[in-house]
Amino acid sequence: MTEKLMAFAHLGTSISVAGQTATQRIDYSITGSAATPLPTDLRPTSVFECGTGQLALAPALGDVVRTAGRYVQSAAVLPATAEGNALVDQLLRAKTKGLSGRRLLERRDK
Amino acid sequence: MDEEGRWPPIYNFEQLAEYIDELARDDAFDARFYVLTGLAEPEVCQGDIVHLPAPVPAIADDGKPILTDDVDHWLVVGNTCDFDRPVDEVSWTQAVPIFDLGSEAELGSAKLAELRRYSAYRGFYVPPWHGGDDHHRLADFTRIVPVHKLAFREAATVVARMQLQAWVLLHSCLVRFLARDDGRHD
Numbered sequence: 001m002t003e004k005l006m007a008f009a010h011l012g013t014s015i016s017v018a019g020q021t022a023t024q025r026i027d028y029s030i031t032g033s034a035a036t037p038l039p040t041d042l043r044p045t046s047v048f049e050c051g052t053g054q055l056a057l058a059p060a061l062g063d064v065v066r067t068a069g070r071y072v073q074s075a076a077v078l079p080a081t082a083e084g085n086a087l088v089d090q091l092l093r094a095k096t097k098g099l100s101g102r103r104l105l106e107r108r109d110k
Numbered sequence: 111m112d113e114e115g116r117w118p119p120i121y122n123f124e125q126l127a128e129y130i131d132e133l134a135r136d137d138a139f140d141a142r143f144y145v146l147t148g149l150a151e152p153e154v155c156q157g158d159i160v161h162l163p164a165p166v167p168a169i170a171d172d173g174k175p176i177l178t179d180d181v182d183h184w185l186v187v188g189n190t191c192d193f194d195r196p197v198d199e200v201s202w203t204q205a206v207p208i209f210d211l212g213s214e215a216e217l218g219s220a221k222l223a224e225l226r227r228y229s230a231y232r233g234f235y236v237p238p239w240h241g242g243d244d245h246h247r248l249a250d251f252t253r254i255v256p257v258h259k260l261a262f263r264e265a266a267t268v269v270a271r272m273q274l275q276a277w278v279l280l281h282s283c284l285v286r287f288l289a290r291d292d293g294r295h296d
Contacts (some may be wrong), residue, residue, distance in 0.1 A: 085232070
């Protein structure tokens with residue numbers, strides 16, 4: 001499967017979205033190359049070209065992250081809980097000084 | 111641990127779950143957490159508890175370096191493979207400070223039971239080890255510190271080494287800590 005960013009899709013290209021009967025029309029094109037890029041989570045979603053040549057939209061980034069998060073939780077077997085996190089945070093707060101540490105000696109310029 | 115000083119591989123999720131469940135449900139949790147011999151070979155492994163009295167370095171809110179809490183023990187989280195590489199090739203590894211929570215009487219049985227569930231992202235419960243005191247401890251994943259590998263040879267002592275199940279548990283907790291969903295994409 002080849003990944004193509006939607007940024008390279010031509011204006012007005014018709015794309016079939018898996019699971020949808022109607023053809024979805026996506027209007028997106030590059031307007032410049034020197035501008036500040038969008039934050040990662042605001043970039044357009046990816047369009048995948050299947051072996052058949054059909055294009056399909058990739059799942060939303062949030063869905064991918066949540067799915068990955070579920071796998072991580074499963075792999076850890078013992079899931080994190082609000083109670084467990086609260087206790088550990090409270091114990092670490094009580095045992096640590098935060099920012100009240102010792103300053104390192106600063107080098108003086110001659 | 112095999113002849114090369116490495117834990118055997120884990121081939122699938124079921125095996126991973128089996129290892130962790132086996133440890134977490136064991137009544138003799140503390141006794142099965144650490145190996146009792148072989149602390150010197152190899153020199154340092156991921157998951158080792160090392161005695162190395164030192165302050166925890168950090169960058170303060172003004173961007174300046176500071177030395178914070180003095181701790182006696184550290185949990186090695188750097189990969190064991192890095193210790194096998196020559197120092198001039200890979201000089202640094204990573205460790206996290208371990209904070210002393212006191213005895214069971216000081217900590218309280220309810221809190222201890224919660225810590226043994228390993229249900230928190232940011233900390234890793236470190237049970238008492240053979241030959242040490244009866245104190246329970248908590249390693250702070252949020253304060254990973256780079257440590258020169260020679261420091262372990264010159265100034266530190268390995269006081270406890272995890273058994274396979276405990277090491278797998280540490281791995282899982284490290285992955286959970288580093289890869290948890292932060293909600294940015296919700």
